[in-house]
Amino acid sequence: MFFTCGPNEAMVVSGFCRSPPVMVAGGRVFVLPCIQQIQRISLNTLTLNVKSEKVYTRHGVPISVTGIAQVKIQGQNKEMLAAACQMFLGKTEAEIAHIALETLEGHQRAIMAHMTVEEIYKDRQKFSEQVFKVASSDLVNMGISVVSYTLKDIHDDQDYLHSLGKARTAQVQKDARIGEAEAKRDAGIREAKAKQEKVSAQYLSEIEMAKAQRDYELKKATYDIEVNTRRAQADLAYQLQ
16 A cells, blocks of 8 residues: 655654664555555644743742744654654654754753843844754754754842843933933033134135235226326426426
8 A cells, every 4th residue: 555645744654674674754665455554644833932930040030931943853854853753753843843842952051051031032043053953962862853943031029130120221221321421421522622713714705805905906006106296297397398
């Protein structure tokens, strides 16, 4: 008989003439009834809600963290599929998800214990990357690949995070006030400089006008003297004649 499966599952055929067992991910396989056995394993992506309640961080502050992880059994990698079949063949999706969730939660708690609240709170990307890296290296031995991991929520019962937020808000407000004061100061300096340049330009213009007026008066006086001199010479010449 021929058996088929979709791309979201794999079939494992064992028994007569099937040593080692044949694994088929998303395809079909011929099975001899009664002397061969076929089993199926899900390759669906599983969404895990990874919660770690009241874990003490590096400085002894208890916080709770919730992460969202996407995991799946890797059917395209024969070695990983074989490892997954050894671990999970015959188990339901819920049982597989529970094992993966316990593994992820353990790594999440371990990383929280080695970081401070400030590091987790301020650099969520770094925390997510560390959990993803450590969990991936462990789950791959089970044939499970971690598709993604994201830190969803951080909270505590001691108002420690609230205090951090208030301190950060106060710092932001302080920076805003300083920035506003500096902007006003710079604007005042620019305005005063513009006025000074305007006055200087006005004075230079008046000085140039005065110089031009002086040159005009001097030249006019010179011309008048020359005209009067020639006129006097002409009158004297006339009288002498």
